[in-house]
């Protein structure tokens with residue numbers, strides 16, 4: 052078992068960095084070659100994604116990008132807190148201005164200021180979301196502009212990692228979710244500011260409440276009031292059914308209206324924003340967690356061989372190759388000498404004895420009609436006994452038939468050389484079944500024939516016949 | 528301490544006559560197209576080199592490439608000349624310790640030494656060649672090393688192959704368990720069978736071999752998934768690709784520009800595929816795409832476009848109506864539902880503009896938008912599918928370029944449907960500047976690709 056420390060879950064900055072590296076390398080078509088980063092990733096262990104994060108962190112150029120990306124969420128949080136504080140302050144100020152003057156408070160007006168604008172914006176936001184306008188409006192642009200103001204983005208660099216990160220943060224619906232979260236939190240702060248001020252002032256001072264109106268008839272006013280009392284009613288506050296709409300009011304009636312007001316602001320103003328903020332936070336969380344976490348993206352998947360190797364070539368060669376480089380048959384000088392003297396030697400017209408080695412080759416198709424064929428020899432070890440079997444008088448040449456597609460190896464060469472040494476007459480090689488070799492391609496055929504010639508030359512044979520060159524031509 | 532440096536559990540030598548594909552087998556089993564040297568000549572490999580197969584960074588099995596046996600008869604003679612020995616294995620050990628026939632059988636000695644140092648050997652044969660007397664001698668020599676041998680019938684997919692003759696010949700040498708495994712025409716099932724057969728030979732290492740086989744199965748699955756995702760990404764990108772260009776410029780030039788971008792995307796995809804499969808880049812160069820003409824943006828009667836418009840308009844109408852209704856509610860119903868009606872109308876208009884209006888407006892402003900024709904998409908899709916099939920059947924020993932035959936038309940209805948869906952989602956195309964592929968569009972294409980692959984496998 053490996054005792055490596057378990058890699059920790061990567062934070063957002065790390066995942067943004069990985070996503071950006073991935074995008075950049077996908078656009079470029081190939082991964083950056085950085086053996087050190089890859090070695091670090093392999094050493095870190097874990098699955099492909101975890102290793103891809105480590106690699107991204109160790110790539111050249113990431114050293115300064117990562118701290119800047121890590122600053123991004125911190126700055127964003129600070130900006131958010133600041134905005135919320137401002138909104139809170141606005142809520143406090145607006146409420147204070149409304150309550151500060153008179154001792155008679157107009158309930159519909161209070162509600163309109165503390166809740167109406169809030170609700171209207173919420174409805175607009177919902178509409179934008181449903182029509183799909185939000186995502187495109189709140190793409191990367193506003194973020195990039197804000198980040199540039201805060202000097203997070205380096206405008207001069209062509210592929211600044213922070214700008215790229217902002218594009219990623221703005222894409223795929225993330226920008227809309229984050230913007231939604233910001234706006235909901237601000238409105239929530241505004242409403243809470245109002246609510247707190249309301250509670251504070253109403254507990255310190257004495258106020259009268261009224262539903263005074265000029266335009267609406269008493270009936271419509273009552274209808275409106277009871278409609279608005281729906282939610283506070285659910286929360287336990289009495290509505291216009293129990294309480295008078297105009298002063299004079301008794302103390303308990305005023306207290307009841309005060310409670311009604313607080314509950315109405317909380318229910319109509321704070322609660323929907325809270326719910327919407329939670330929904331947006333959840334959506335943002337889900338969408339942010341998707342950044343840099345798709346191991347199937349080509350940019351990450353293709354790192355598998357580098358980061359999660361499934362084999363390793365041993366660095367030490369167990370048995371090194373001998374000093375004399377190259378196979379004997381491959382040496383250029385041998386091939387040259389073969390060309391010089393091998394095929395040029397003419398085969399005698401008569402007194403030719405032929406034998407096929409290892410594999411019976413059809414004699415009629417090979418060589419000339421007046422060759423005398425011996426039984427095939429199926430084992431190179433028997434070659435030397437062949438010399439004794441040669442019909443003595445009149446034999447002027449020996450032809451050894453081999454399959455052209457066989458590999459001309461050292462074993463065959465040694466056997467042929469041994470035969471040459473004991474044979475009383477010169478030896479030629481003839482290649483059979485050349486079609487089989489030709490079927491493997493032109494280049495392969497040419498190479499193989501050259502190798503046969505080189506072998507013949509090194510074994511001391513006179514030359515190679517067959518293999519496309521007609522015997523008669525070789526004989527002349 | 529990492530366990531990476533420990534001795535692997537199993538040591539397996541790859542032996543055989545020269546030029547039978549031992550190094551090729553190493554390449555294919557290790558998925559390493561750059562391992563060693565491969566050529567159609569004798570004595571290409573002249574040293575012994577090992578590769579560890581890793582599972583979770585731990586080396587479970589070492590494969591050793593050895594030089595080819597060239598002169599087993601000479602070795603047999605040299606062994607006989609050594610004189611008496613208590614048993615064949617001792618004789619081999621004495622040969623290894625000696626001067627190898629004055630250095631003449633150095634190469635063979637390396638093979639025997641490695642085989643003695645291994646748990647078992649894969650004996651690679653070229654089934655295009657007949658089984659000859661020297662092969663029998665060679666086998667006897669190897670058997671004398673006292674290690675189990677698993678013959679691997681290489682070249683079984685070759686037209687000149689005669690595997691049956693080898694089966695019979697090997698049986699006469701006492702080898703009845705053998706593996707068919709062509710190193711150039713890869714067959715995943717054959718590789719699994721190879722590991723199964725090794726389990727028979729190496730009882731003591733059953734579990735290790737089983738986990739290696741399991742890892743390979745899993746890797747194969749991941750590879751297919753990744754490759755399909757890669758091709759799906761290309762198809763989504765190209766399907767949604769749009770090029771906005773001035774009406775004043777010749778359309779031919781603009782189409783060429785679009786073609787160039789599509790081709791670039793295709794080549795990038797091909798390169799990624801080659802990298803996923805770990806083949807050398809340049810193993811496949813896609814032929815020219817016959818991309819005759821870009822079609823005018825978004826055919827208004829394209830069923831998918833209409834469907835998308837339907838959904839968008841539907842939801843926008845509803846959203847508008849809800850918005851209107853809430854305004855109605857806030858006004859205490861005094862507006863008598865006009866808000867809802869107006870809202871719905873606004874919703875429909877916004878949605879319609881978002882779908883088509885922009886393009887019509889562009890047209891008026893003097894721009895046209897080009898997209899890739901369906902015919903071209905179909906071709907691209909069919910070709911990538913063929914390429915996938917070819918890559919899945921390619922061994923890492925292959926030195927020939929990947930060849931993909933002529934293709935025409937969509938490979939299947941499901942694939943067509945999935946790709947054409949992406950057509951109406953231009954925002955998701957990386958060719959239009961998206962940073963990451965859209966999972967919702969990509970997944971159906973990837974699944975359809977897998978099904979198309981399975982259908983013919």
Ligand SMILES: Nc1nc2c(ncn2[C@@H]2O[C@H](COP(=O)(O)OP(=O)(O)OP(=O)(O)O)[C@@H](O)[C@H]2O)c(=O)[nH]1
Pocket residue numbers: 543544545546547548549550551552564565566567568569570571572573593594595596681682683685709710711712924926
């Ligand atoms: N068509 C085809 N060619 C193959 C196959 N296996 C190997 N080859 C080819 O056969 C030739 C020999 O392959 P190598 O892997 O070099 O053989 P080797 O056994 O390592 O050879 P030496 O190291 O010289 O002993 C090369 O040209 C390979 O491309 C196969 O399964 N099919």
Ligand SMILES: [Mg+2]
Pocket residue numbers: 549550551563564565571572593594595
């Ligand atoms: Mg080799």
